Amino acid sequence: MKFHHITPIIWTEQLQETIDFYCNVLGFRCGECSDEWQWAALFNDECELMIAKPNEHTPFEKPAFTGSFYIKVDDVETLWNQLRHDVNVVYELETFDWGMREFAIYDNNGYMLQFGQDINK
Incomplete structure (x- = not known):
């Protein structure tokens, strides 16, 4: 399977x-x-x-996803520079100890989207 x-x-x-x-x-x-x-x-x-x-069978008041959507990209820096002034930023571009360079934004509904690039590759 x-x-x-x-x-x-x-x-x-x-x-x-x-x-x-x-x-x-x-x-x-x-x-x-x-x-x-x-x-x-x-x-x-x-x-x-x-x-x-x-x-109509689903109760829905507002987005209630209790996590984030993590999207891996191959050029996170360019994406950050394209988006950062036009979106609601959760956290700015940062390199983390676990080898990911990433940032996060909210979409128009309030869902969190994280974009990351593996810098160890």
């Missing part, structure tokens, strides 16, 4: 605004979108993310 990529689905009441944030700010492209299903699939290289409005 083999595990494959994990594809998170984030819930939002602001579907189009979230699509716009990920596409216009982070460089994702919208591969699929359904107004009927209130759902979209976004891609950036090997990274995939789905966005959906919560269905």
